[in-house]
Amino acid sequence: MSTRSPAALWQSLLKQLWLPVLCVAVLLLATAGSTSFYFPPATDVLATLWRELLHGGLVGDLLFSLRNIALGLALATVVGVGAGLVIGEIDLLRQATGPLLDFARATPTVAFVPVIILTLGIGSGPKIFLIALGSLWPILLNTISGVHGINPAVHETARGYRIPWRLRLSKVVLPGALPQIFAGIRVALSIAVVLMVVSEIYGSPVGLGNFILQSGSGFAVPETWAGTVLIGILGYGLSVLLLAAEYLLLGWYHQRPPRARRPMSRPLSRSEAKT
Amino acid sequence: MMQRHMKTGGGGSSLVVEDVCKTFGHGADEHRVIEGLSLRVDPGEFVCVVGPSGAGKTTLLRCLSGLIRPTTGTIRYGGELLTRPHADIAVVFQDYRGSLLPWMRVRDNVAFPLEGMGVKRAERNRRAEECLGAVGLADVGDKYPWQLSGGMQQRVAIARGLAYEAPVLLMDEPFGSVDAQSRFDLEDLTLSLRASLGITVVLVTHDIDEAVYLGDRVVVIGGRPTTVVDNLVVDLGADRDQITTRADHRFTDLRTRVLTMIREAQAQAQGEGPTVRSESTSEEPAPDRSPGDAMGGATGGTGRGDGPAREKTGRAVR
């Protein structure tokens, strides 16, 4: 899609990378030779991480967590986008579901963790359910508002040329709402990571959350740090994947000159504070 | 010229508008835009509807396309009540920017209505390219609409209307934002397409010269609320030429007559009823203006900014 030369690509990479590199360097230098029990040298943490991944059971934990979050998010996306397209298209439904959805959004899903684990058990099913439940609302609400925000002229065109409803849904409504849908998934991702960790801390024999809980209560400080860093890397990796998908699917939106881009309301940015 | 795979032969059926009123809003906001408008368009006819900006031309065209229902009165296509968009009727919208889908390439935009009809991809693309070629945009199929200029986008919208291959083509100020030269070319293109395909065209414009140059018949609308104020046959024959036709005395006579009618209707509307006097307090965007101004608008220029590159000069001076 992009026609930039390799040199230009390097330049933009450099512009974005120098600060993270600097941060890591400062961290390594500042903790080098640290004798503090709670803040071991960063090199120790990384070495522990490496060792645990190779020889400990950390890969199993990572895969368990990754699977849960991927399935939970996928479920939330399918349900949220599907329902959002229908609700957004049908005015009556949109108005009727409004208060209910606002209520659901305002209720933090973490509060459900004990209840769900209690009733559904400690397997991965309830965890996937929790992640999906928490991620659903931002995706659903953003899809609805994305559909609703599509230029009326677009709808009129589709109607005027008698586009059948299935084609209209897949080629008019879905792409029209896609920028907002991605914004919703981005919010959902951060909620999903929180729910993943919490659901594994609260009653689970496996997973990254369980790993940091166990290491923490056993005063294995480098292991705790290693698990925490790995969770951070996991979350970051997922959001990079999301950005890549967005770049592929929304090229038209991001490359459009600013004057042609419609101002979109982003009612959900608030909910980032939630969970 | 272009090959057609017409759903129905030639210009389809006749479009009959009977005593149509259209009101927007309710209660205190109620606002009657069109009142008692009757109109008949026969198969194969080229009818131009001309009226000042804000007269309700777009509203009338949306009624004709079945997108909205008139408040009272009927619109029939081939004797059948038009309650929703009909397969025989293609529309070129005034708001071309909003009506081209920004996530589709130009070719896909033009071919999209065909996809809705279930035409195979190869055939769709072939027809789309053909229609893009016809409007002089053979090489932009792979671009996105927002990468094109306003005038080019407008031509893409026309190409999409042509690709639909409907016997009736409704056009809402389709040449609003192209330069004078392209505008002449597009006018001639429309005439030749119409001649070769035998389609029915209803073209709405506020440009009197354009209406007279293109139409077999010019329907002048005006007044408040808007109704038909004149209906005149253009006896200029089928072969028209931008230079000689426009210099023809029959052309200038017709133009003068249309202009007079619009002025009279406007003056009458101004002199009538208290709603019309409240020019400064009126909430409607466009229709309130002095008679002189309305004339200016009608000759091609002072409309509200619905086309970024609209020419400011009257066409009579060119």
Ligand SMILES: Nc1ncnc2c1ncn2[C@@H]1O[C@H](COP(=O)(O)OP(=O)(O)OP(=O)(O)O)[C@@H](O)[C@H]1O
């Ligand atoms: N959906 C609507 N709701 C309320 N009022 C409307 C609506 N559509 C049009 N109007 C009103 O109807 C009148 C005519 O509008 P319309 O767009 O049909 O004019 P027009 O002749 O096409 O103008 P222009 O030449 O500027 O395109 C205007 O006063 C407008 O405010």
Ligand SMILES: [Mg+2]
């Ligand atoms: Mg209009």
